Amino acid sequence: MSGLLQKEDRGVLRFITAGSVDDGKSTLIGRLLYDSKGIFADQLDALSRAKHKRTQGDQIDLSLLTDGLEAEREQGITIDVAYRYFATPTRKFIIADTPGHEQYTRNMVTGASTADAAIILIDVSRVKNGELLTQTKRHSTIAKLLGIEHIIVAINKMDLAEYQEQVFTDIVTAYQDLAAKLGLQNVQFIPMSALAGDNVVTRSEHMPWYSGPTLLELLEALSVRNQHPEGGLRFPVQAVLRTYPEGEENAAGTEVFGFRGYQGRIAAGVVRPGDTVTILPAGTEATVHEVRLFEGPQEIGVPGQSVTILLKENVDVSRGDMLVTQAEAANVTKNLVADVCWLDTEKFDPRRKYWLKHTTRTTYAKVNGIDYKLDVQTLGEQGDATELGMNDIARVRLTLQQPIVADTYAANSTTGSFILIDATTHQTAAAGMIVAN
CATH class of the missing domain: 2.40.30.10 (Translation factors)
Structure with a gap:
């Protein structure tokens, strides 16, 4: 068996990049993709010929990998959330490159709402007297409110500070004070240069004083939070499906079996045939007759699945209602x-x-x-x-x-x-x- 197949598959990690304008978020993602061989040859060729690139000579402007809108390339800022995908032998990644400009904070909230980790970038050249930028504070606050489990503080553009350890240490101290006020846990710090590739995928020779992991090593090791907590069933009804009675034909002339089912995505808990559920807010009780996927009836429906639930009783259920078990806890x-x-x-x-x-x-x-x-x-x-x-x-x-x-x-x-x-x-x-x- 090859070495690649022997490595543990740690599943999918969703993460965002956040921070202020020009902290290097798009460049960092471009560097991650480039150094991890996540870019196709035709993409590289297109980047080298891009009319809006902001690098000198033959150097590739990696930020253009995520800044896909024409307005983004012209202005050199990120406006909308850009999603990119790549994989290593141990994990798959979904990256959301979110805007740094205050005007587009709502786009950052959208990208952060499903993230397991947040990379907060800080430009070393813009931290004066230990004072972090307002957007750094705002994005850190939003990460806390959204319950993002892992915060990685990427102290970027260390090449502009001649890779001095003291510069890194001062910013770490400033952010630790912010993290304490917000109640942030699991905060880790990495000194890097996204443009030069220092400590992104490969270890930097310019910072021998740093002995921690590279960014990619850290991302590969992070745990993923449980998106679907255990407990009582939470099934928001999205649509009511009504088919023809058994033996009748639909408009296409095909015989179908009739039933009335309730479609939606299970937000928490599990559901099985025979379970007693309560339809809220009305409070009516009913018994689950069947749990169906496209493939047909199932023995169980689990969190994250989109299913159709059939009930034994003829009860009033509409879009916006919620089917629950353990109704006393709802x-x-x-x-x-x-x-x-x-x-x-x-x-x-x-x-x-x-x-x-x-x-x-x-x-x-x-x-x-x-x-x-x-x-x-x-x-x-x-x-x-x-x-x-x-x-x-x-x-x-x-x-x-x-x-x-x-x-x-x-x-x-x-x-x-x-x-x-x-x-x-x-x-x-x-x-x-x-x-x-």
């Missing part, structure tokens, strides 16, 4: 306390109407009050806040027109999260994480 509520990141250019206005979309249910929501707004610079709580603007982070209290089955975000990121939608403009106004229900 909280049906119209009142929420949540952390929100305001994403809209329109400021929060209590007179405006907002929709709350939670799993497959949508209902009107009213923000009753702002408990506090977070000062990203000082990480202090502003208890007298009355308004929220774009990229503000705050804890709010909401009242809903219709009840939802709400878990805390810490318990279940699917049933513990929501978005607010402006009912007039239909713009996504905020992303929210439930902290109490």
Whole structure:
């Protein structure tokens, strides 16, 4: 057996790059792909001939691998989230290159929502007197709110600081202070130069004082969090499927078997034929008759699977309802306390109407009050806040027109999260994480 096949397959790791503008996020991903042989020859050829490259001579501008929009290449900034995929003998990776510009923080939130790890880049030339940039603080705060398990602080452009250990140590100290205030755990630091390739895939000869892993070695070793926590069933109903009665023909003239099934994706727990489930918020009980995939009936449905559930009883089930087991542990509520990141250019206005979309249910929501707004610079709580603007982070209290089955975000990121939608403009106004229900 070859050496490649003997290595352990550690599954798929999703991670993002975050930080301020020009910290080198796109270049870092390009370097990872280039040094790990994750780029095809035709891609390299296209990069070498790119009209917007910002490198000298024949040197390849690796940032263009992820900056795919014309506006991104012209301006030299990342605007939208770019996803890239590569693999090593031990693991597959899904990378989200997220924007650093404050205007596009909402795009960063999107990329971070499914990440197992975050690489926070810091440009050594832009840290003055131990003061980190505002976007570094904001992105670290969002990583904490979203429960990202692993934080890797990539202290980049060490070549501009002549690879001095003291420069690295000073920035580590500054970020450790930030991490302590935010309550971040599992923070690891790597000195590197994404442009030169130091400590990205290969170990740097310029920093013999650093004995830790390269970035790729660290990524290969990270554990992946359980995206689907155990416990009672959480099955948000996305659609109701009704087929013709047995023996009738559909429009194509093919005989079909009739049933009424409820389709959706299992957010937590398992479901089997014979299980007693409760349909919330109504509270009606029913018995599972069948769990179906495309291939046919299954003995069990597990978290992450999209399934069709058939019930023995004829009960009223609609889109937005949730099938649960252990109903006593499921909280049906119209009142929420949540952390929100305001994403809209329109400021929060209590007179405006907002929709709350939670799993497959949508209902009107009213923000009753702002408990506090977070000062990203000082990480202090502003208890007298009355308004929220774009990229503000705050804890709010909401009242809903219709009840939802709400878990805390810490318990279940699917049933513990929501978005607010402006009912007039239909713009996504905020992303929210439930902290109490």
